[in-house]
Amino acid sequence: MTAPVGVVPHNTARLHFSLMGGSSDGSIGIQYSGPSFNSTEAQLSTWATGAATAIAALAQPTLTGMLSDGCEINGITLSYSLGTVQQSAAYAGIVPVVGTGTVPRPGQDALCFSLRTSRTGKSYRGRLYWPYTGGAVTGTGQAAFVGPTALAELNALMKAIAGASPVAGLVPVVWSRLHDVTTPVTQLGTDFAVDTQRRRKHPPVQPLTAPF
Secondary structure, eight states, X not given: OOOOTTOBOSOEEEEEXXXXXXXXXXXXXXXXXXXXXXXOHHHHHHHHHHHHHHHHTSOOHHHHHHSBTTOEXXXXXXXXXXXXXXXXXXXXXXXXXXXXXOSOOOTTEEEEEXXXXXXXXXXXXXXXXXXXXXXXXXXXXXXXXXXXXXXHHHHHHHHHHHHTOSSTTOEEEEEETTTTEEEEEEEXXXXXXXXXXXXOOSOOOXXXXXXX
């Protein structure tokens, strides 16, 4: 079966940032893939270390401002999978990225970023939940932050991680469990709504998108 245009092989690297602090323990996940991607544990270890260095060099005042000042990102876990089957994994600690938000919120609150691709349908779009445990909200439950800045910082973060890989050509992707294919992310978006990861109670208000 030939993959549709814009779709790459289903083997992926799943990256998770480790979160620690207060009620914000958990992780933030991003998936990467590329043509004929195949990664060993040694490559993952090199990638995790390189990504940690790249992240430490980035300025992310808006993203860190969403995290409470008692929360920090302190590690990277990378796992390589074929479909749902994990093949290898590696971990690297990073210089803690400490939250600077001063408006305490429940640990399960997050801002949803849409990961959009060149294809239509729910199988070809994804979500990335960034903890919103220290940022202010408006009276309608919207995040009170500068939207374009957050999208630009997330864009830079995702690209820096890909650039740190010893395997060339990797890009952030959306993986469809149903079709077992990955599609490169071409656009990031957000609707500003602060919700839990399991429930989107606030309707989208003035969605904002930016090319990836």
